[in-house]
């Protein structure tokens with residue numbers, strides 16, 4: 452484990468709680484809201500993410516909804532723009548869409564077709580990597596609108612669901628690895 456991973460993992464582990472059988476029976480939900488509620492710990496996580504990618508990112512893309520909470524302040528810290536990857540039907544302009552399955556259901560996400568300049572170096576941010584369905588759909592969407600995925604970063608990886616195996620095409624960075 453790298454020093455970066457160790458520091459992110461420590462912060463996330465201290466400020467995350469497990470909720471059994473949410474949102475469906477059998478799922479152990481990793482609730483990251485305690486981290487968001489702690490300004491010092493959340494700030495430290497954002498600093499670590501920003502340092503890791505300094506100088507290598509043109510745009511941060513956040514996946515609705517928890518990816519927004521991390522991605523928007525991270526983009527500000529890095530001095531780059533933020534672009535939302537939204538659930539279906541929320542973006543007002545012309546969009547591209549991608550449907551996918553996740554640990555507890557299925558969904559469609561969308562991006563504005565004119566969200567980024569061609570070749571923009573995009574860092575995609577979310578909170579949890581579970582089956583990888585959301586991650587693959589997000590990275591594919593970014594490429595569809597002309598961006599280049601320089602990283603997919605999450606704070607928690609549920610390794611027993613092996614989402615990472617579906618993400619071979621993109622550099623993946625995770626903090627706390629569970630299972």
Ligand SMILES: O=P(O)(O)OC[C@H]1O[C@H](OP(=O)(O)OP(=O)(O)O)[C@H](O)[C@@H]1O
Nearest residue numbers: 515516517553554580581582583584585
């Ligand atoms: O790896 P996967 O199996 O695809 O699961 C991971 C996704 O599931 C959660 O989002 P959710 O769709 O529950 O949306 P929310 O952030 O709006 O709660 C989480 O924030 C990731 O985006």
Ligand SMILES: Nc1ncnc2[nH]cnc12
Nearest residue numbers: 478479480481554579581
């Ligand atoms: N177990 C889990 N906890 C939190 N977010 C998730 N997204 C998919 N699976 C999840």
